[in-house]
Amino acid sequence: MNNEFKSLQGMSDISGFEVNRWQEIETLAREVFLNNGYNELRTPILERSDLFLHSLGGSSDIVQKEMYSLKDRGGRDLVLRPEGTAGAVRYLASLGQAGLNERIYYLGPMFRCERPQAGRKRQFHQVGVENPSEPNPFVDAECIALQCELLKKWGISDFSIRINTLGSEEDKNNVRDRLLKELEKFSDILSPEQQNRINMNVLRFLDSKDDNLKAIIDKLPDINEFMSVESRQYLQSVIRILQELGISVIHDQRLVRGLDYYKHTVWEITHNSLGSQNSLSGGGRYSIQSGRKEVNGVGFAMGIERIITAKYGDDIDYYKKEKDGFWIISLGEKSILENMKLAKKIREIGIRCGMELENKSMKAQLRKADKFNPACVLIRGENEISSNTIVIKNLDDSSQNEHNFNDWLESIKEKK
């Protein structure tokens, strides 16, 4: 396609049958959230840079290299939100004590300036929830259960849930120190880039996909061993509660999350039809400093593009529209205006209705009617108007009948 008509790299138009899929996913999500007592929150897409710097952590890749940043006219540093939690937490903190009783969900576009690949866009969409709460295994488990309910509602079944704990703040520090110590043994075989990564955030080293690194990772001790008994029991409780709820999860000691704000329970849901970016969702418990307030909570985010791929794959033909409503054919200039009045009446009754506004041949109008996909075609040219009749044509078997116009109009009102 000519560049002139192209959208930006990694950002795409969503059109046609695809839009129907999005609407279905969104509608079902809203239904589930409503039933679980979550209210929608719509935060601005543009936020101050600080918001993400403070909550996500300066070492995260999102802050380091992926934010779309700009300055407004006052010279303030702004960014297009790269994720939803920071904005939601800002809102929750603004509510003070009242924020503790809010359960919110959000749904909308996020922006990260990365190289696009399968399952990764620069403008992508997330649906997520935030549930402010002090650490509590029941709350964490409920949050995971909510996701399972959603996935089931969407008709996605082939997924697996991996879960782990990062422990308390103190545990995180212990883990960091111990891991760094362990990794010193391998310092001579690690590249400067890998060393740098380790120094930035040791934890992230654990979920590397590189085969050479995996060999090293396999030799490292289980990070849960460096944690307090309480933290380990916390995770076990979450797993047990989920089991009771009929949800099986995999305890993966190597699972970590890239954002600094996570602590205690973290999890990830993957789907095996997705390719390299196979994560449908990530979630966890966090503690975020927002202004002078600290917000504790648990939440998750799911990538809508990935959900749609997981659900439909390459099935192009899904969402063939049902035949519905009427297509009006006019014959002669004078009948067009009369039929506009008719279309208005039909739509007011609540019936889908389309018509051709140019004075085209019957043939051209019938061809166009096929594309509108109506239940039947109404033929009302100048002849019919003068005799106060209307011809109803069925597109499936080509049968057609002539009716008295007023009687017919009354009959469709009654049917509706």
Next chain:
RNA sequence: GUGAUUGUAGCUCAGUUGGUUAGAGCGCCUGGUUGUGGCCCAGGAGGCCGCGGGUUCAAAUCCCGUCUUUCACCCCA
């Protein structure tokens, strides 16, 4: 940011070792006697060959740059 990969009509793609007016299928439009669709037939419209440089008598074709596509890494949903 790193490494590959792609770019020709609305879509899917042909296009010989550089050689004259760049093709096909699908889709679109108009017809195939007065006002009857899908099938069939005929005709038609539609291309800065991604963009910019270079090599050459000559470039869709070769070289360089750039943008873009797809995929992987890093990382994340």
